[in-house]
Amino acid sequence: MTTTSKLIRKAELKTNCPECYTTDGLMVEFYQPYVNGRWYKRFLDELSSKMYCTKCETEIFPVSWTPDIERVYDYHKKSTKMRSSKRHWKPLALIVMLAGIALVATAVVFGVNYLS
Template identity: 40%
Template sequence: MTTRHVLHTARLNNNCPECYDTDGLEFTFTQEEKHTKLYTQANKEIDEKLYCHTCKNTIYPVNWDEDIERVYQYHKKQAHPNTTYLKLKPLTYGLILFGIVIIGAATFLLLNQA
């Protein structure tokens, strides 16, 4: 299962390249997080989306002008990603402990038989 976390959202006063409206653009920076029964880990990549609420279109980077690119660079710095290290769940710790006990018991039995 994966979930998306919104890291940063910003409304822009720039002109939309599609409809030329000045108050409909919004940047959204998101990060995907993978959940399994054993661990949780955030993806390293940050997804960004520029959406115009006036004309209801996603504005792709090909259509951005220099002003939008400048504002994008500023807001990208504001989006702080979640840590990407592996977060183990209690089931994983239980399985590790169970494995250690099994190996210890097997070692003990083998040493007592000799």
Template identity: 40%
Template sequence: MAKEELKIIKKAELTNNCPECFNQELQLTFYQKHKYHSLYHQTSGEVTHEIKCKTCHSVIYPVSWTQDIERVFDFYRKMVTPDRATIKFTMLFYILILILIVLVAGSFYLYLQKLI
């Protein structure tokens, strides 16, 4: 079974007011999805974000953003450079492919020996 993990790309401290408690301790975090499987490691191109207040520990959703928060978010979104979307195969994958090739070649050899 594949295990999905959100890795942090960038964290930023914002000085905007929280819409819930009106303190100036917001944290903006950008995440990128990584999927780990026994045969491969996949990095997705999908980037997600979260704004959280450090004082009241509430997540600030885009519905309650002010114009100032939107401007700062757009600024930081342009600065984020995610990793390329790639798939990297593990050593187990290559070993299984090698075993499969050996089995096919061996069975083909045995088949040819019976015909002669």
């Protein structure tokens, strides 16, 4: 099973960049990891983020955040809707399950008719 991250939300922040002090280049991206197995795909209940400036092309780490950046970041984090963590079965798994159910049902019907 492999774990990879998927981009859930990308938002532009209208606050000053702590590196170059522009107000129109700060971006934040939120990622949700998912497990991709042979039979199913399942999103995890974790949320990771990455903030960067498109003008000076640097990644902004939480150490250099200002209170304004933290406030806007918290707002966007709360408004991000994560995907459900239930299992999403792949078509091969569904076919195998249906074949198993059909095999059990056939065995039960054959057993009832044979014993009668």
